[in-house]
Every structure is written in structure tokens, then in C-alpha cells.
Amino acid sequence: MAEENGSGLKSLQAALGVLTFMARQSGPLTLSEIARNCGMPVSKVHRYLASFTQAGLARQEGRSGRYDLGPEAMQLGLAALARNDFVNRTADGLPDLALDTSMTALLSVWANEGATVVRWERSVSPTVTSMGLGTTLPLLTSATGRVFLAWSQKAPIQATLDSELRRAARNPALFPDVAPTRASIARLSGEIRERGYATVDGQYIPGLVAAAAPILDWQGEVQAAVTLVGVDPASVLPNAPQVQALLAFCRGRSVVREIA
Amino acid sequence: MAEENGSGLKSLQAALGVLTFMARQSGPLTLSEIARNCGMPVSKVHRYLASFTQAGLARQEGRSGRYDLGPEAMQLGLAALARNDFVNRTADGLPDLALDTSMTALLSVWANEGATVVRWERSVSPTVTSMGLGTTLPLLTSATGRVFLAWSQKAPIQATLDSELRRAARNPALFPDVAPTRASIARLSGEIRERGYATVDGQYIPGLVAAAAPILDWQGEVQAAVTLVGVDPASVLPNAPQVQALLAFCRGRSVVREIA
DNA sequence: GGCATATTTTCCATATTGCGCGATCGATTG
DNA sequence: CAATCGATCGCGCAATATGGAAAATATGCC
Numbered sequence: 389m390a391e392e393n394g395s396g397l398k399s400l401q402a403a404l405g406v407l408t409f410m411a412r413q414s415g416p417l418t419l420s421e422i423a424r425n426c427g428m429p430v431s432k433v434h435r436y437l438a439s440f441t442q443a444g445l446a447r448q449e450g451r452s453g454r455y456d457l458g459p460e461a462m463q464l465g466l467a468a469l470a471r472n473d474f475v476n477r478t479a480d481g482l483p484d485l486a487l488d489t490s491m492t493a494l495l496s497v498w499a500n501e502g503a504t505v506v507r508w509e510r511s512v513s514p515t516v517t518s519m520g521l522g523t524t525l526p527l528l529t530s531a532t533g534r535v536f537l538a539w540s541q542k543a544p545i546q547a548t549l550d551s552e553l554r555r556a557a558r559n560p561a562l563f564p565d566v567a568p569t570r571a572s573i574a575r576l577s578g579e580i581r582e583r584g585y586a587t588v589d590g591q592y593i594p595g596l597v598a599a600a601a602p603i604l605d606w607q608g609e610v611q612a613a614v615t616l617v618g619v620d621p622a623s624v625l626p627n628a629p630q631v632q633a634l635l636a637f638c639r640g641r642s643v644v645r646e647i648a
Numbered sequence: 649m650a651e652e653n654g655s656g657l658k659s660l661q662a663a664l665g666v667l668t669f670m671a672r673q674s675g676p677l678t679l680s681e682i683a684r685n686c687g688m689p690v691s692k693v694h695r696y697l698a699s700f701t702q703a704g705l706a707r708q709e710g711r712s713g714r715y716d717l718g719p720e721a722m723q724l725g726l727a728a729l730a731r732n733d734f735v736n737r738t739a740d741g742l743p744d745l746a747l748d749t750s751m752t753a754l755l756s757v758w759a760n761e762g763a764t765v766v767r768w769e770r771s772v773s774p775t776v777t778s779m780g781l782g783t784t785l786p787l788l789t790s791a792t793g794r795v796f797l798a799w800s801q802k803a804p805i806q807a808t809l810d811s812e813l814r815r816a817a818r819n820p821a822l823f824p825d826v827a828p829t830r831a832s833i834a835r836l837s838g839e840i841r842e843r844g845y846a847t848v849d850g851q852y853i854p855g856l857v858a859a860a861a862p863i864l865d866w867q868g869e870v871q872a873a874v875t876l877v878g879v880d881p882a883s884v885l886p887n888a889p890q891v892q893a894l895l896a897f898c899r900g901r902s903v904v905r906e907i908a
Numbered sequence: 909g910g911c912a913t914a915t916t917t918t919c920c921a922t923a924t925t926g927c928g929c930g931a932t933c934g935a936t937t938g
Numbered sequence: 939c940a941a942t943c944g945a946t947c948g949c950g951c952a953a954t955a956t957g958g959a960a961a962a963t964a965t966g967c968c
Contacts, residue, residue, distance in 0.1 A: 395918085396699035397955065399926065400663050404703035408720060411727040420944060429928060434946070439656035443664040453935095453945060457728045460668060465725005466759040466766070467671040468717035469782040480710075543746070543771045605781050606726055607767065643722055655947085657926065659955060679916060689957050694917065713916065713964080 402428065403436040407445065416449055416456035469643070474603050474611040475506065478641050482509045482614070485637050489630040491618040496532045498540065500524055501548050503532045503613060511618075528552045528566060528573075531600035532615045534586035538577040539602045539610035549573070564591045584635055587624045599624040601634050604642040614638055662688065663696040667705065672761070676709055676716035729766060732757070734863050734871040738901050742769045742874075745897050749890040751878040756792050758800060760784050761808050763792045763873060771878075788812045788826060788833075791860035791884075792875045794846035798837040799862045799870035809833070824851045844895055847884045859884040861894050864902040874898055 406426050410417065423433040437455050440446035444460030479495055486493040486509040495507035502524035519525075527533040527548050536545055556568035566576050580586045585601040600615035616624070616634050623630045666686055670677065683693040697715050700706035704720030729735055738755055746753040746769040755767035762784030787793040787808050796805055816828035826836050840846045845861040860875035876884070876894055883890045 395695065396702055397659060397663070397695055398953090399657060399659055399955080400696065400699040401702065403657070403660050404699065404705065407724070408703060411720075411724045413727075415731065418944075419946095430945080431929080431947085432927070435655065435657055435926080436660065438946095439660040439664065442656055442661065443668060445664065457724070457731060459728075460671075461724050462728035462732070462757070463725075463759045464667065464671045464717070464721050465723070465728055466757075466764045466782065467725075468719075468721035469725060470760055470764060470784055471675060471716060472722065472782065541770050546772060606722075607781065609768075611780075643719075643726070659925080680914090690916080691918085691957065691959095692955085695955080698917095 402426075402432070403439070406433055406436050407440065410446065410455070410457055411461075416452075416454040418452075418454050422455065469606070472643070474605065474641065478603055478612055478614065479507045481637065481641070482507055485509070485614070485616075485633065486511045489616055489618075489623075489633050491616040491623065491630055494532065494615040494617065496525065496613045496615065497611070498536055498544060502527065503530065503536050505532075526552060528556065528563065529588065529592045531586045531588045531598035532613050534576070534580055534588070535600045535602045535613040535615075536610055537573070538580035538586060539604065539608075541609060562592075583626065585631060589621050589624060595619060597621050597624045599631050599634055601638040602642070603638055604644045606643045608644050662692070663699070666693055666696050667700065670706065670715070670717060671721075676712075676714035678714050682715065729757075732871075734865065734901070735766060738863055738872055738874060739767045741897060741901070742767055745769070745874070745876075745893060746771050749876055749878075749883075749893050751876040751883065751890055754792065754873075754875040754877065756785065756873045756875065757871070758796050758804060762786065763790065763796055765792075786812060788816065788823065789848065789852045791846045791848045791858035792873050794836070794840055794848070795860045795862045795873040795875075796870055797833070798840035798846060799864065799868075801869060822852075843886065845891060849881050849884060855879060857881050857884045859891050859894055861898040862902070863898055866903040 406422060406428070409422065409426055419434055419437065420430055422437075423430045426433065437446055437448075441448065441455075441458065444458045445464070446455055446461070447458035448455045475495070475497060482493050482495055490511050492511050493509040494505050496503045496505050498504070503526075505519065505521055505523045505525065508521055525532045527537055527545060529552075537549070553568045553573075556563045556566070560568070566572055585599050587597070587599045589597045596617060596619065598615055598617045600613050602610040603612040603614065605611045614634060614637060616630055618624075618630070622628060625631065666682060666688070669682065669686055679694055679697065680690055682697075683690045686693065697706055697708070701708065701715075701718065704718045705724070706715055706721075707718035708715045735755065735757065742753050742755055750771055752771045753767075753769040754765050756763040756765050758764070763786075765779070765781055765783045765785065768781050785792045787797055787805060789812075797809070813828045813833075816823045816826070820828070826832055845859050847857070847859045849857045856877060856879065858875055858877045860873050862870040863872040863874065865871045874894060874897060876890055878884075878890070882888060885891065
């Protein structure tokens, strides 16, 4: 909202403002509605829309004269989406996240029937564990795994979930905060989605706490999980600056608008 | 070419030309490459890109200084997708189709010089990690692409077809069941239309089979393709229940009944 | 490490071109 | 049929986009 960089074309900025406004609406709009909402004269917007229509980015439907996004907008967006590699884009920012939070940051994807660590950014405090690149984290007893539990489609994780549930049934002591029942799992996963991130606080690896949040694609499905690992239980509480940084980090790299 | 409406802004037209050019490329480009290909002075393009970057439609990556499409371009595409009735109606039923067939279900549209995956409903079968949302599938060697080969008008796919034919001519081993000749292509595409769906059975991605059928609009032209991916070759045979479910699914969402 | 080259970014005078206003046209409503 | 609302077009003026070249920056080479 403040004065941005002076470079660039004034008319282009105005025109692109119209375009992004149209993208944020849910359907076709009349010329005057667009003009009113963008705070521009009607004739100005009309000329912009004429250019957009010629480029295929906009189209006006039938006799109603209302304007909507055009076929080229889809081409453009899908081209952008095709090039977007969630993992690499997230990995690029991982060092900064680790620096800002003074915690160790992990990036994981679902592979090999589990949450697999693919990037590992250590922080100042040397958190020594037996984990490393390629480690597969458990679904129910790690913050990272629980992100997939909460945001993944059911089918891909079903086999792993079943196997961990059997393990939990045989050895309930290892699972302090979750019962090995479907209902209990569903409740846990609902709570995680509600809160926006998953956490474990030292019950599983004594002395270590972790918070993890998802990178969501436009289906709202998890593409990767980002995890912060540390030693201070206070750092994984909802209002902790570390958790806020984690959530902002992941939100900025997800494609979905609404984090429901 | 012939359609040169005088209305509109000259600078906008030029700028949008740059934008659509960027969309047609497959990756980030340097400023001078863009300028050369668009036939514009470097400084002009630079100013355009400054505006695009401010609007989030473009971004320049890291220190390399190369320009690529930005996050707002994705939002634009998603907004355009959300207004496509065919995509919406089909996407809604996709989870059920995946569940009924126990196969992974994809929804694709023609964009970005290929069949682009816009929805991805995973099932239990092993997931190919090299593919994901936004992936563009080849025209000749994927079941999805072959749907567009068989039902699309010639013009939109011509460029891609030519390029794949050249690739096939250079490397025939990659194309076991089709010769790189017009006649052979026409025959293949006729067979696909006759049968009502396209299929590949593991020659292209070892161990994976796929069947794909079109969603047709009122003109009998393909608007989207639905693909089932799995591991069992029997599941893509004409009488397989999975194929029958796929055909019923697509028929119910197409406007035309006859698949001529 | 320092020079040479390639590429990006900024500057500036000029006239091209986008802007606002108002008129025209078309459609829809009472 | 009159009246109203919205979309489209024309016009003169001044703002502004333009292109060439210089400055800054990155890259390669010895």
C-alpha cells in the first residue's frame, strides 16, 4: 500500500491492478462494477479491458457485456504452476527460517511409505540426534508425520497408518496422547488442522520438541512439511514467535488462499 | 494476425505480449533473451518486467537475475480454473471415481503446449514422485495426451504434435506402438475415438498403466481429460470395470452423448 | 587478484500516447 | 413511448512511455 518502487509503467500498474482485482472475484463483473471497485474512471478500465480481451486474458460474455477472465489467463496460470516446484522453493528459504527461529529446520516429503527428510538446516544450538537426511519419520509420533496425517489424502497414508496403529495397540505406552482408534485419530487430525500446525513436546524423544506445518498445493493437499526442532517447550506453543514464523513461512509458500 | 482491433493501449498490448511470451517458455529467461525474442528494446522490457514484478505476476530469481512467472500468475490461473464449469463439475466427482476404481484419478486440460494436470486424486497404488499437479503430459506417449490427440481440433495441438513427431523420428525406440507418420497418427487417433478411450500399458512408464477418456463440450470437442492410473494391465482393458466406470463418469459430464 | 566482457539497471529529452470528459449508442424498465 | 442505466467512442491536452546510451553490476578469463 505504501509507495512502491518508482520504476515501472504507471498505466501498466493500473491495468494489472484491474487484472488482479478480477482474479480475486468469483465470477464475471460489469465494467462499471470493476471501475468502481478499482477507483478508476469507466473509460480507463474499458480501454484496459479491451487490451486484455485482445490478449485473451479477459473476455466479455454474450450480450450482457460482463467481463471475466479469459482462456489465456488459464494458460498463464498453469504455466506458472507447472514451473512451481514446492520442494525447491521451500528449501531455498529454509536457512533463513532456521536463522530467524534459532531452531533446526527440516523439510520432508511423503515418500517410501513415510515422511522422509529431504533437507536439513541446523541452527546455532547443536541438536544432536540420530536423524539425518533420508530418515523416515513415524506418522503418529512425530510432528512431521502428523502434518501428513492431518492434511494428506487418506489413501496414500493408509498402509502406514494401519501399521502404526497395530504397533500402538501392541505397545500403548509409546503413544501417550493418542489412542489407537479411528475416532481418536480423526479427532487428533481435526485438532491439528484447526490449529494449523502439529507438535510433539518431548514425550517421544525426551528433551526434544518440534512443531511442523504443511506446504499446501491448490487442492489443499500437503506437498511437503516444514518442521522446527528445538529443546524449549515454550517455543512450540501457539503464540511463540517461532511458531508464528513457521506458519508465515509455510503460508507464503502454499498456493491455497484460504487456510481453512 | 488479421484481428487487429485499434482499441486498447499500445503499451499494454506490448507488455502483455511479453507476458504471454514468458508463459510459453518452459523456464526462467534472462532479460535480454526476452527482449530479443519479443523484438523490443531491452530497457522497454525491463520496465515492463518491473511492473509485472511489483504486481507479483513475475519474479526474478536469486542472483541469476533471470525472470520467471510469479505467484500472482498462479492465482490468476486458479481463478480462471475455478470458473471453468467442466473442470468444476468433473473435479467434484473425482474422489468417488478414484475410490470406486481403486486407481489414481487425474483431471487435465490442454494448456502450456501439453495436457496439464489440474487435479490429482491419489489412491493406494504407488505414486510416481516425478509427476504432480501442473505436470504437462506428452501428447503421443501418455493416455491423457492421446485423448487430446484424438478429440482436440488440429490447430491447438499442431505445434506439440510436430515437435513430438520430430522426437519420435530421432528416437523410434521410445514409441513402440506408433510410427512417426501422419497416417499412423491418424489411424491411432481413429482407433481411440472408436474405442472411446485412450490407453498406455506400461511401455512408457514401466509398471504403470493408464486409461483416459474425454469430457466433451457441445461441439464434441475435448474440454478436459480424465485419466486413471494404476499397476494392473487388466484394469485398462475394454471390459474392465474400471474402464466402464471411467467411461460412464465422462459421459455423464460431457454435453454430447455421442462419441463419434 | 585484476582486467575484460556481457548483462542488467538507470537516466533523460522528446513526442507519442494514454487520460478525463462528455457525447453516442444500445438495452432494459416503468 | 419516455426514461434510465451502462457500454463504447471521439477529442484535445499534458502526462508519460519510449529508445538510446551511460552507469552499475555480475561473470569470465588470464
